[in-house]
Amino acid sequence: MTSTFRRSPLALAILSLLENGPMHPYGIQRLVKQWGKDKVVNVGQRASLYRMIERLDEAGLITASGTDRDERYPERTTYEITDAGRAATRQWLAEIVSTPRNEFPEFPAALSFLLMLTPQTTMNLLEERRERLATQLAEHEAELGxxxxxxxxMIEAEYGHAMTQAELTWVEGVLSALRDGSFTWDHEELARLAAAQG
Incomplete structure (x- = not known):
């Protein structure tokens, strides 16, 4: 079962946190947020967290190790990582860290269809993106400091900062080319090109 389990950032986070010892789902969610890992792992929906824990348990990567009873809270099941879970965590980390993967993010997909917009509209939208990226960059810097x-x-926050800086630099370069006219397009010309290749 473990060999067919499809890895995900949430599964990796759960297994990695359980390496430190048994925890209940609420404790996992709280620790992810306290350590700032919620910027790279979506733990906002508790139902998704519980479903992933159930799947990891069914796959034999974690196992229930006990139940906490506290008058202030409902009964909580505590989970611990299994040997298979430890092996899967190491394998996933090795694969993810060593091998770049095309993850099909939205932004490059949208860029590939910018020809649907006018250069002016594209410039306006990229100016908005530039402002948002600059805000994100300032937030990253405050977070890191x-x-x-x-x-x-905090290594993933450092990576996020570097990627945001690189994207901001790229967006500013495209904006400069749009402003000086060295990057432009015409819908009629693109239609003729498409017809010629069809």
């Missing part, structure tokens, strides 16, 4: 955690705990 504000966490008293070791670098290894």
């Amino acid at each position: 504000g966490y008293p955690l070791p670098r290894i705990v």
Whole structure:
């Protein structure tokens, strides 16, 4: 069963956190948020977290290890990682870290169809994106400077900062080319090109 389990950021996060010892789902969700991992792992929906825990349990990657009873809270099942779960975590990390993968994000897909818009509309939209990226960059910088955690705990935030900076630089270059007219297109010319190739 473990060999057919489809890895995901949420599954990887659960297994990695359980390496530190048994936890209940609420504790996992809280720790993900406390460590700022919710920027890269979606734990906003508790139902999704519980479904993933159930799937990991069925796959033999984790197992229920007990139940916590506290008068203030409903009964909570505690889970721990299995040997198969440890092996899967190491394998997933090795594959993800060593091998780039085309993950089909939305932005490049939208860029591939910019020809549907006019250069002016594209420029307006990219100017909005540039402002949002600049805001994100400032937030990343504040986050990186504000966490008293070791670098290894914040390495994904450092990567996010570098990627945002690179995207901002790229967007500014495209905007410059749109403004000076060195990057432009015409719908009629594109239609003629498509007809000629059809």
